[in-house]
Amino acid sequence: xxxxxxxxxxxxxxxxxxxxxxxxxxxxxxxxxxxxxxxxxxxxxxxxxxxxxxxxxxxxxxxxxxxxxxxxxxxxxxxxxxxxxxxxxxxxxxxxxxxxxxxxxxxxxxxxxxxxxxxxxxxxxxxxxxxxxxxxxxxxxxxxxxxxxxxxxxxxxxxxxxxxxxxxxxxxxxxxxxxxxxxxxxxxxxxxxxxxxxxxxxxxxxxxxxxxxxxxxxxxxxxxxxxxxxxxxxxxxxxxxxxxxxxxxxxxxxxxxxxxxxxxxxxxxxxxxxxxxxxxxxxxxxxxxxxxxxxxxxxxxxxxxxxxxxxxxx
Ligand SMILES: Nc1nc2c(c(=O)[nH]1)N[C@H]1C(S)=C(S)[C@@H](COP(=O)(O)O)O[C@H]1N2
Ligand SMILES: [Mo]
Numbered sequence: 001x002x003x004x005x006x007x008x009x010x011x012x013x014x015x016x017x018x019x020x021x022x023x024x025x026x027x028x029x030x031x032x033x034x035x036x037x038x039x040x041x042x043x044x045x046x047x048x049x050x051x052x053x054x055x056x057x058x059x060x061x062x063x064x065x066x067x068x069x070x071x072x073x074x075x076x077x078x079x080x081x082x083x084x085x086x087x088x089x090x091x092x093x094x095x096x097x098x099x100x101x102x103x104x105x106x107x108x109x110x111x112x113x114x115x116x117x118x119x120x121x122x123x124x125x126x127x128x129x130x131x132x133x134x135x136x137x138x139x140x141x142x143x144x145x146x147x148x149x150x151x152x153x154x155x156x157x158x159x160x161x162x163x164x165x166x167x168x169x170x171x172x173x174x175x176x177x178x179x180x181x182x183x184x185x186x187x188x189x190x191x192x193x194x195x196x197x198x199x200x201x202x203x204x205x206x207x208x209x210x211x212x213x214x215x216x217x218x219x220x221x222x223x224x225x226x227x228x229x230x231x232x233x234x235x236x237x238x239x240x241x242x243x244x245x246x247x248x249x250x251x252x253x254x255x256x257x258x259x260x261x262x263x264x265x266x267x268x269x270x271x272x273x274x275x276x277x278x279x280x281x282x283x284x285x286x287x288x289x290x291x292x293x294x295x296x297x298x299x300x301x302x303x304x305x306x307x308x309x310x311x312x313x314x
Pocket of ligand 1: 077079080081133134169217218229231234235236
């Protein structure tokens with residue numbers, strides 16, 4: 001799984017200026033010729049190289065660690081709709097990213113149905129370098145382009161009684177072979193409280209490395225909660241629902257003892273089957289210490305001070 005590669009990419013994050021802005025060009029999705037041939041023989045419509053999506057980087061969220069090589073971040077994925085192993089990036093190319101409809105409904109003053117291509121033009125985009133910590137004890141640091149989740153919520157105006165935001169991944173059986181594993185509780189559903197959703201870190205991503213988010217990373221639109229274990233950051237949404245009922249999410253339904261609702265990163269609270277003290281950095285063999293709230297405590301610790309009764313960490 002690990003590919004040893006040259007270290008030349010390992011610029012400090014501060015030195016990695018958003019290329020899209022500086023160079024004004026992008027090469028498109030790094031699909032191998034083999035993958036493209038496989039698509040053609042599948043009769044699937046090959047995505048042409050993903051378009052550029054330049055945006056200025058917001059310096060308020062320094063990545064701290066070196067950027068993960070794009071190739072590693074886009075070829076080592078968790079996306080069970082396409083299969084349970086990490087190598088689903090090729091098969092995922094069959095999912096068309098446009099047109100794509102995202103409904104936002106439930107307890108809102110203004111339920112809306114967005115065409116994601118429109119939504120992307122409608123809201124100001126920024127780039128943020130975020131760390132993502134998978135509950136399986138690996139991590140990555142990558143530049144996402146998008147807008148705060150709060151900006152999307154402002155368009156639909158949640159009712160005061162709305163307490164939770166639920167994120168539902170699209171169910172596309174024609175292109176998602178994983179859906180045939182009918183014992184999983186599809187669609188992949190995740191959720192957070194409205195306070196968490198309104199936290200400045202909660203981010204809707206439509207871009208990754210200055211291009212549109214590729215299928216395997218949750219294109220065309222996903223959410224990121226960088227202080228929580230990665231499974232909370234659902235992918236490829238077709239529906240977002242505001243509700244007063246706490247949702248039971250995909251992993252919670254499968255194994256609630258191991259994967260709870262809150263799932264905030266904490267190195268001192270081991271997973272029932274392994275330690276969470278350290279993490280492997282994708283694209284290298286380096287292990288580094290894991291940080292409380294994945295290092296984002298200054299932004300989010302205050303969300304949890306009144307919730308000490310809750311199982312906040314797993
Ligand atoms: N719909 C959906 N979203 C998902 C998953 C999934 O299987 N299906 N896996 C989650 C997990 S466990 C992680 S660690 C991250 C991985 O995101 P990445 O592939 O962009 O690194 O996506 C999360 N979102
Ligand atoms: Mo994960």
